[in-house]
Amino acid sequence: MSRDVAWADGAPKPHGMPPKPHAPAYGLHLKALRACGAQRTGMWPAVDPDIMLVLAELELVELRTKAGVLRRQAWFLTQAGRDLLAIVGTGEP
Numbered sequence: 001m002s003r004d005v006a007w008a009d010g011a012p013k014p015h016g017m018p019p020k021p022h023a024p025a026y027g028l029h030l031k032a033l034r035a036c037g038a039q040r041t042g043m044w045p046a047v048d049p050d051i052m053l054v055l056a057e058l059e060l061v062e063l064r065t066k067a068g069v070l071r072r073q074a075w076f077l078t079q080a081g082r083d084l085l086a087i088v089g090t091g092e093p
Contacts, residue, residue, distance in 0.1 A: 029055060033081060034091045036061055042074025060084060 055061045060081035
């Protein structure tokens with residue numbers, strides 16, 4: 001089935017429904033979210049793109065252009081990502 005007709009797991013999708021995120025934020029996703037929160041200057045986009053794209057789909061991180069001479073892109077937490085980290089903690093003692 002094509003993606004516009006079925007969910008990622010193959011179940012039929014009701015007409016007009018948005019796609020499901022690929023996975024919830026836990027395990028490696030939560031580690032990546034915590035690492036992104038620890039980097040004030042953003043995380044490099046080369047960090048496991050599959051994990052970061054799931055977090056972006058969940059609107060917990062976003063890819064933005066960093067200010068500076070090189071104008072490189074980096075992953076930054078969104079407000080929703082910061083809110084989630086406030087609930088689950090940063091993982092620091």
